Amino acid sequence: MEQAKEVIVIGGGLAGSEAAYYLANCGIKxxxxxxxxxxxxxxxxxxxxxxxxxxxxxxxxxxxxxxCGLLKEEMRRIGSLVIEAADATCVPAGAALAVDREKFxxxxxxxIKNHPNVTVVAEEITALPSTDKQYVIVATGPLxxxxxxxxxxKTFGKDLHFYDASAPIVSAESIDTxxxxxxxxxxxxxxxYINCPMNKEEYYxxxxxxxxxxxxxxxxxxxxxxxxxxxxxxxxxxxxxxTLRYGTLKPVGLFDEDGKRPYAVLQxxxxxxxxxxYNLVGFQTNLKFPEQKRVFSMIPAxxxxxxxxxxxxxxxxxxxxxxxxxxxxxxxxxxRLFFAGQITGVEGYVESAASGxxxxxxxxxxxxxxxxxxxxxxxVCGALQTYIATPNKDFQPMNANFGILAPLxxxxxxxxxxxxxxxxxxxDAVDTALKKQ
Numbered sequence: 434m435e436q437a438k439e440v441i442v443i444g445g446g447l448a449g450s451e452a453a454y455y456l457a458n459c460g461i462k463x464x465x466x467x468x469x470x471x472x473x474x475x476x477x478x479x480x481x482x483x484x485x486x487x488x489x490x491x492x493x494x495x496x497x498x499x500x501c502g503l504l505k506e507e508m509r510r511i512g513s514l515v516i517e518a519a520d521a522t523c524v525p526a527g528a529a530l531a532v533d534r535e536k537f538x539x540x541x542x543x544x545i546k547n548h549p550n551v552t553v554v555a556e557e558i559t560a561l562p563s564t565d566k567q568y569v570i571v572a573t574g575p576l577x578x579x580x581x582x583x584x585x586x587k588t589f590g591k592d593l594h595f596y597d598a599s600a601p602i603v604s605a606e607s608i609d610t611x612x613x614x615x616x617x618x619x620x621x622x623x624x625x626y627i628n629c630p631m632n633k634e635e636y637y638x639x640x641x642x643x644x645x646x647x648x649x650x651x652x653x654x655x656x657x658x659x660x661x662x663x664x665x666x667x668x669x670x671x672x673x674x675x676t677l678r679y680g681t682l683k684p685v686g687l688f689d690e691d692g693k694r695p696y697a698v699l700q701x702x703x704x705x706x707x708x709x710x711y712n713l714v715g716f717q718t719n720l721k722f723p724e725q726k727r728v729f730s731m732i733p734a735x736x737x738x739x740x741x742x743x744x745x746x747x748x749x750x751x752x753x754x755x756x757x758x759x760x761x762x763x764x765x766x767x768x769r770l771f772f773a774g775q776i777t778g779v780e781g782y783v784e785s786a787a788s789g790x791x792x793x794x795x796x797x798x799x800x801x802x803x804x805x806x807x808x809x810x811x812x813v814c815g816a817l818q819t820y821i822a823t824p825n826k827d828f829q830p831m832n833a834n835f836g837i838l839a840p841l842x843x844x845x846x847x848x849x850x851x852x853x854x855x856x857x858x859x860x861d862a863v864d865t866a867l868k869k870q
Contacts, residue, residue: 515786570792631699
């Protein structure tokens with residue numbers, strides 16, 4: 434196979450724009466194919482590239498106390514167009530980085546369309562292009578068109594998902610273990626689960642608040658499709674006050690340290706190998722984020738829980754990345770085909786842009802035959818790369834959080850100090866990697 438020198442990027446969202454601009458700045462001829470304005474998804478309105486379809490906030494800008502803030506600072510240092518655009522078009526929003534969304538997308542569009550190494554083509558791609566003579570980065574987002582989705586599914590089979598239904602994740606150290614016990618149902622296994630019991634009064638109070646809690650808005654194109662595949666915990670509860678006690682929260686086969694069976698039990702399962710994060714088993718939900726914290730914290734063992742990721746349910750086309758992708762976002766059986774953005778299983782504006790940047794760097798490393806740019810799990814960028822490539826039988830999209838970073842060698846109890854130490858270590862790792870380029 435002859436050496437490829439050019440790149441096609443499919444999708445002009447945050448990930449695709451980030452990828453195209455980085456490659457162009459490396460002197461690599463890049464074609465960015467975006468189906469707008471010829472065709473729009475149900476969520477898009479603007480003809481510009483880098484359109485923000487939901488919130489205008491890119492979350493916290495504080496990199497000492499927030500993992501998404503740290504991710505943004507890592508990207509700033511690497512040379513991110515999306516973060517440059519956000520900094521240039523920001524609006525007052527306290528500690529958050531919020532933008533004027535029209536100016537933000539106009540900034541990105543102007544930078545890309547006026548770059549001599551980028552050609553923007555308005556066209557819908559309905560099948561994965563050949564990689565015989567070029568590299569391809571697919572960054573078509575959570576609303577990938579039906580035709581291209583069908584071709585991706587034909588290529589990867591069951592490893593393509595069409596909706597995202599994930600349960601919340603909490604940090605291990607925030608779980609009140611004095612109100613919990615470890616063990617598997619019927620004593621099977623190696624005691625990997627943390628069991629969070631509730632007595633009768635606690636259970637019915639929990640169910641009552643669960644039914645009263647405010648739900649997140651679903652777009653018209655999302656309704657029905659999602660819930661066919663995964664029932665939200667609050668919908669199950671609405672079928673009867675004891676439904677959860679005979680389903681997700683059933684206590685059968687579980688006994689506390691006194692040998693008693695609780696009235697109801699929530700099980701927590703390890704989310705990562707380090708055991709720093711735990712998943713609320715069976716708690717897929719469509720509640721608003723503040724409501725999730727309020728209601729789920731009623732469970733005694735979770736009264737002080739730190740939520741690393743909230744549960745979400747929405748239309749989200751994404752591949753089962755651990756089965757399909759390498760850590761650098763390339764396809765395992767095709768080193769010239771890359772995926773980037775939410776379609777890879779990263780969750781959020783900034784995370785999507787980061788994956789586009791990292792995929793582009795990997796492509797540039799190959800084309801320019803330079804030393805690979807590698808970030809490990811000490812960084813948020815590297816931790817997200819590791820997450821999408823690590824085998825996981827229940828792979829779900831992940832956002833930036835401190836729980837996915839490699840733990841510190843020395844335990845620091847104070848959360849503020851621990852996060853700052855993690856941030857300083859991450860930025861030092863990024864700076865060190867950049868010096869090797």
